[in-house]
Amino acid sequence: MPHDHSHDDPHALLPSDPALRVKALETLLTRKGLIDPAALDEIIDTYENRIGPRNGARVVARAWLDPAFRAALLEDATAVVSDLGFYGRQGEHMVAVENTEAQHNMVVCTLCSCYPWPLLGIPPGWYKSDAYRARVVREPRKVLADFGVTLPSETAVRVWDSTAEVRYLVIPQRPAGTEGMGEEALMALISRDSMIGTALASAP
Amino acid sequence: MTRVHDMGGRYGDGTITPEPEDEVFHTDWHARALAVTLAAGSLGKWNIDVSRHARECLAPTDYARFSYYEKWISGLANLLVETGVVTREELAGQGDPAPSPLADKKMTADQVAGVLAKGGPADRPSNTAPQFDVGDVVVTRKIAANALVDGGHTRLPVYAAGARGRVLRLHGTHVLPDSSAHRLGDAAEPLYAVVFPASELWSHPEHPRDEVVLDLWQSYLEPEA
Known part of the structure; x- marks a missing residue:
């Protein structure tokens, strides 16, 4: 069951630039109704400020x-x-x-x-x-x-x-x-x- | 038998650069990567051991060239496809993404504080009685490998394999990652802090009284022969 990957790893389908990579995943998950960008803001604010x-x-x-x-x-x-x-x-x-x-x-x-x-x-x-x-x-x-x-x-x-x-x-x-x-x-x-x-x- | 993440004791990594305490995230996308990973984790499709194993299973060339949060986001992308939460086509940006049946599990902003405060404790009841007492001498597995799954997740680092140490404390009974990472159940068992003399681990320890402590599950340990 350990899954060993190569160049056909799913992550390779995302843009290679890391900032774009994160943005693409956030956008996809938001459009699928799986994450709330406001919740992400709240998580970041918690660890930056509280x-x-x-x-x-x-x-x-x-x-x-x-x-x-x-x-x-x-x-x-x-x-x-x-x-x-x-x-x-x-x-x-x-x-x-x-x-x-x-x-x-x-x-x-x-x-x-x-x-x-x-x-x-x-x-x-x-x-x-x-x-x-x-x-x-x-x-x-x-x-x-x-x-x-x-x-x-x-x-x-x-x-x-x-x-x-x-x-x-x-x-x-x-x-x-x-x-x-x-x-x-x-x-x-x-x-x-x-x-x-x-x-x-x-x-x- | 080993994976690229298991780097304790490795030579050649160079100097460490301290950084100021008020710099929590170096760039916006680091913060975003952390938040996306936490929010996706709350969908309940995997546990912490599964997600650690996903990062460890990145190809060694990727693991080495990726920055920290790139490992996170790449491990997450792989997990999302493996668990069927997103398709490869969706990840590639082809066509319109389909609404997910998991959408009712989405973490909302007002739930964040509660989720973070609740945490995810790893202690569980277990039928496995502690075999060792504080002060007992124990020897770790000779080979630092998962005994249940070939190439599977384990938390015994290679540098501490086959080493003789002493039980410092019993932490109670905790989820066994070697099982949990492969969805084989919690399999909770006693977890110990075990202290090793540096001379047991390294050929040239810096100081004769230096020590390293690791948290190790009972099945990683044998009594002193």
Whole structure:
């Protein structure tokens, strides 16, 4: 039943220019009554403006501030982020992993592009690139160097390859000098990349 | 036995270019491709495993030359024809498209928020009891192939085949993609996070204590010999 294709693949019937290819498919499906262009606008608006990495940053900031929240997040992240309204497509089974002096966590999907959408939005281009997918499991430090990050020599790296429907959120280490800062101020230090593991949280 | 998407550990891909956080879609057609794919998925003619397999089955030459969203839209076009939702003639733009009997399943704008919030959980009840406990040493299948369908979908990457690791956690029982991708049923079974020393996977690991964790189904694993 696996269907192997060649040059007579159905997709080859569409225009070769990708923008025209998408337009042709959208037009066809709309004319057949199968998609609503207004629904497409709504999907795009959701991921451009409403669901993105600020959701994840709020979770991390709260974990830094509240030990009970942090413990609950590490115990059952799905339940905790659901309570904040961050449940949904591509985030049905969440696990949070915490960086320490001894261990730095990084997340990838070598087989496709699995990513925690409700917490981080649509993955960046580099996360979906062949280079990241191919390299990070074998040479995480060289990948970190591409992002300008150098880990202490005593820190081990644990790379999480998202091969199932479980999605991983990295809790970066809280930077020194952030004592007394509130949730919103801390959120500004927590980048998307720091929650994938290709960056550290910023210093204040 | 392997397909082009299974690239973990491959050499030769070059540097990675970071990008700013506020750049969600690089061009309009990327956004459109994502939205069309999501909206077509809601017609209910395939599941996530079927759609992943459709992308993986693109010819290696196409997979390598296509950008990310071109893979999506091309996999989608193939799926639409295979499931009979559109015809080859319609895809080629020949004649007037026929109205679809699936039109009543069309996702409307007011349904989008609910559909995205609902998601599609993959955990299911299973009669297969967990065979392993946290801390157990396990060995993955020697050959990273689908045991049910020759050349079929699997989520054991080649780089982790025949490797010895340790069970880190049990995620519960989840749909088995090797079955689900071929419409053979959910076949849910225990799913584990298994941690492997980098030295078990790579000839020149960067650091003696580095590790890689994969989520692996029970049937991918055997007890340590």
